Amino acid sequence: MEREVNAYKCRKCGTLHYPFRMVCKNCRANDYFEFDIEPLPKRGKLLTFTFIHNLPAQFEVARLGLGIVELENGIRVTGQVDIEDPTLGMDVVGNVEVVRHDTYDDRYGFVFRAA
Amino acid sequence: MRDVYIIGIGITTFTRLEYPLSEIAAYASMGALKDAGVTDVDYVLVANMGSARINNQSALASAVVDTLSLTPAGAVRIENGPASGASAIKEGFMAVASGMHDTVLVVGAERMREVNNLEATDFVATLTHPMAEYIYGVTLPGHAAMFTRLYMEKYGVTERHLAMVGVKNQNNAMLNKDAHLHQKITMDGILDSPEAFTNNPWVAEPIRFFDCCPVSDGGAALILASKEVAEASGKPMIRITGIGQATDTLAVHERPEPTDLMAVRIAAQRAYEMAGITAADIDVAELHDAFTILEIAESEEVGFFEKGTGHLALERGETAIDGKMPINPSGGLKGKGHPVGATGVAQVHEIVVQLRGDAGERQVKDARTGLACNFGGFGNNVVVSTYARED
Numbered sequence: 276m277e278r279e280v281n282a283y284k285c286r287k288c289g290t291l292h293y294p295f296r297m298v299c300k301n302c303r304a305n306d307y308f309e310f311d312i313e314p315l316p317k318r319g320k321l322l323t324f325t326f327i328h329n330l331p332a333q334f335e336v337a338r339l340g341l342g343i344v345e346l347e348n349g350i351r352v353t354g355q356v357d358i359e360d361p362t363l364g365m366d367v368v369g370n371v372e373v374v375r376h377d378t379y380d381d382r383y384g385f386v387f388r389a390a
Numbered sequence: 391m392r393d394v395y396i397i398g399i400g401i402t403t404f405t406r407l408e409y410p411l412s413e414i415a416a417y418a419s420m421g422a423l424k425d426a427g428v429t430d431v432d433y434v435l436v437a438n439m440g441s442a443r444i445n446n447q448s449a450l451a452s453a454v455v456d457t458l459s460l461t462p463a464g465a466v467r468i469e470n471g472p473a474s475g476a477s478a479i480k481e482g483f484m485a486v487a488s489g490m491h492d493t494v495l496v497v498g499a500e501r502m503r504e505v506n507n508l509e510a511t512d513f514v515a516t517l518t519h520p521m522a523e524y525i526y527g528v529t530l531p532g533h534a535a536m537f538t539r540l541y542m543e544k545y546g547v548t549e550r551h552l553a554m555v556g557v558k559n560q561n562n563a564m565l566n567k568d569a570h571l572h573q574k575i576t577m578d579g580i581l582d583s584p585e586a587f588t589n590n591p592w593v594a595e596p597i598r599f600f601d602c603c604p605v606s607d608g609g610a611a612l613i614l615a616s617k618e619v620a621e622a623s624g625k626p627m628i629r630i631t632g633i634g635q636a637t638d639t640l641a642v643h644e645r646p647e648p649t650d651l652m653a654v655r656i657a658a659q660r661a662y663e664m665a666g667i668t669a670a671d672i673d674v675a676e677l678h679d680a681f682t683i684l685e686i687a688e689s690e691e692v693g694f695f696e697k698g699t700g701h702l703a704l705e706r707g708e709t710a711i712d713g714k715m716p717i718n719p720s721g722g723l724k725g726k727g728h729p730v731g732a733t734g735v736a737q738v739h740e741i742v743v744q745l746r747g748d749a750g751e752r753q754v755k756d757a758r759t760g761l762a763c764n765f766g767g768f769g770n771n772v773v774v775s776t777y778a779r780e781d
């Protein structure tokens with residue numbers, strides 16, 4: 276299933292936000308429904324990463340790659356990293372997939388792989 | 391504002407405790423009440439992060455005040471993540487400074503060992519951004535690891551520096567009877583010998599087991615009082631000279647400079663400004679070393695060392711008990727333990743012990759002023775406070 280991870284663009288000043296917030300952090304415009312939804316680009320650079328070894332039971336893997344990626348439009352996101360031996364600054368491309376199985380729901384988010 | 395003093399302190403051993411959370415809080419409180427020589431208070435603040443989820447008990451303050459037979463004093467639970475403890479001290483400070491109350495009990499307590507380590511880690515991870523971080527499996531060790539990697543890249547911090555923080559703090563904890571870890575560790579055992587990485591496996595690369603604080607149960611308590619009450623108590627006059635708090639973005643990835651801990655820096659500036667002092671005036675500090683990198687980074691952000699040089703000061707021994715800027719003589723979270731809601735109160739407990747000159751083998755010589763940094767979230771909610779002995 277194709278899902279998107281979205282940024283939120285202020286209708287007053289154009290500032291992009293990810294994740295969602297109710298008030299623009301740049302102009303503090305305070306009208307309701309003042310953001311336009313804008314899908315995030317998929318390509319970016321890996322800023323930092325880790326492999327977590329002690330995971331909650333929902334994650335049925337021995338170690339989980341996680342990272343922060345700066346996308347092409349300058350927005351940064353946290354996501355899972357499915358790369359054997361990543362390096363800082365490498366080019367990556369994200370795909371939106373199931374990242375966590377909760378009791379009632381599958382959660383979708385970015386999984387990054389080498390570009 | 392009125393001046394506010396700390397006239398009583400109490401603490402439990404930090405370890406796995408087999409009695410109810412409200413009794414952990416009450417035990418620490420009884421120590422503080424006895425130390426202050428009072429049997430009654432006007433107001434009770436209970437710092438705790440997880441009672442409703444981990445211990446299946448909500449409205450913890452009502453249970454604590456009743457267990458202590460302090461009813462009908464007002465009582466409130468303060469939940470502010472890992473900064474709950476110092477946040478409660480700040481509320482207690484304001485209650486006395488405003489003139490509304492004369493004597494306030496501030497107690498922090500947590501009982502985390504009621505669940506297993508993975509559940510405890512997952513519980514603490516619920517403080518991250520629910521949609522942008524938590525769903526991915528981000529944990530606090532994960533945040534610390536990503537931060538550590540950037541710090542290594544930018545400033546030349548190595549695994550050796552991280553291990554040095556762990557060795558220093560666990561060895562300080564050997565001198566603290568209430569500390570969780572009484573296990574002497576060496577650079578050889580956790581870094582240099584062939585079996586080191588068997589002893590010290592990855593938790594979240596590049597941080598290892600001995601870079602992380604233990605999961606602890608425990609409680610710590612303080613009695614805050616007006617000057618009049620403090621003078622009548624006959625206890626050493628230890629004044630809360632400054633308290634600063636600051637916040638930062640919930641999602642760590644949104645910060646413009648990911649190696650900055652802006653909230654630590656601003657909270658410290660606010661505390662110094664209130665106290666009318668600078669970092670150079672501090673004799674002893676307790677910093678929030680839930681992960682070894684945090685002691686290094688916080689020591690810079692509170693102004694003890696230039697940004698990017700904390701690990702060099704550590705190498706020179708400046709942060710040892712007999713160094714120029716002693717940090718975490720109690721053992722810190724790393725050695726003393728980290729019962730989350732108790733931690734911010736326990737840090738100030740140690741500062742008071744040091745300023746009273748009661749720290750025995752871990753006493754910082756001639757300590758007259760102290761600082762505590764209680765770090766909530768991954769740096770998104772931080773309280774820094776300063777103390778001075780006045781008599």
Ligand SMILES: [Zn+2]
Pocket residue numbers: 285286287288289290299300301302303304
């Ligand atoms: Zn705007």
